[in-house]
Amino acid sequence: MLKKISAENIKELRSKTGAGMTDCKKALEASNGKIEIAIEALRKKGLASADKKSARIAIEGLVESYIHAGSRVGVIIELNCETDFVARQDNFHQLAKDLAMQIAACQSVKYVSKNDIPKDIITYEQNIEFEKEDLGNKPKEIKNKIAQGRLIKRLNELSLIDQPFIKKPEISVDDLIKQHIALLGENIKVRRFQRFILGEGLESKNDNFAEEVSNMINNK
Structure with missing residues (x-):
């Protein structure tokens, strides 16, 4: 039976290792809540004490x-x-x-x-996800949940x-x-x-050049 991981367990492991909250939670879940095993796992991954240095x-x-x-x-x-x-x-x-x-x-x-990621890019990507056709007939709450999940996935890709x-x-x-x-x-x-x-970018420049040549010929 898996042991339930509490916020206190995560806080204790974080204070002992300096690793991130998510990394601590994963290590505790993998070790069934055993702190020493979790510490060893974080050390092997090189995550222990890393976050303490991240502000320097x-x-x-x-x-x-x-x-x-x-x-x-x-x-x-x-x-x-x-x-x-x-x-x-x-x-x-x-x-x-x-x-x-x-x-x-x-x-x-x-x-x-x-x-x-700039706020205007996030807003742009958010609008795209919320306006996708496959979400059109879904209830608002479900639509928002799916669109938000897709937005997070898209931001991760960037x-x-x-x-x-x-x-x-x-x-x-x-x-x-x-x-x-x-x-x-x-x-x-x-x-x-x-x-x-x-x-990259040359196609648009070539189009502009072609337009300039056309204008020159027409103006003769």
Whole structure:
């Protein structure tokens, strides 16, 4: 019989590990409420004490790039840490490369986290979900619940840290970063990134050029 996980259990585990509330809840559920087993599980995942470091200022780091095979997609990312010492570590460099590769693979990703998504984009996506035809005949309460669930899923698709890590899908990108925070002992933050796709945006420019040529001919 599974033990019911209380808020007090989660709070106790969080105070002992510094891990996030959700991670603590999952660890307790997996360990049937046994604190010591949950602590061990969090430590193995590299999540223990990671959140305690997440508020510290990260101004060092590096700019990493990734060019996909065929040279049609490229990514530049800025990854920050607290000291130049950690910025030189192989583990930190590998994390930056993995994150750049993740961004290249997940073309729906446009923001570091959901907190970075502008309010007008959230409103736009919300309106799309609420206006979908398959919700038209459903009661308002059910319609709102389904649309809200779909909105959360869509916002997750736009957020880098909410993606499953492509090399290890059982963890998220957020988990991957937390593991490196625990491993390297410093706060780590993705500050920004830019994806480049060969030929992106050229079609509209060509259309404008064609229009300009047509106008020139007609005006002769």
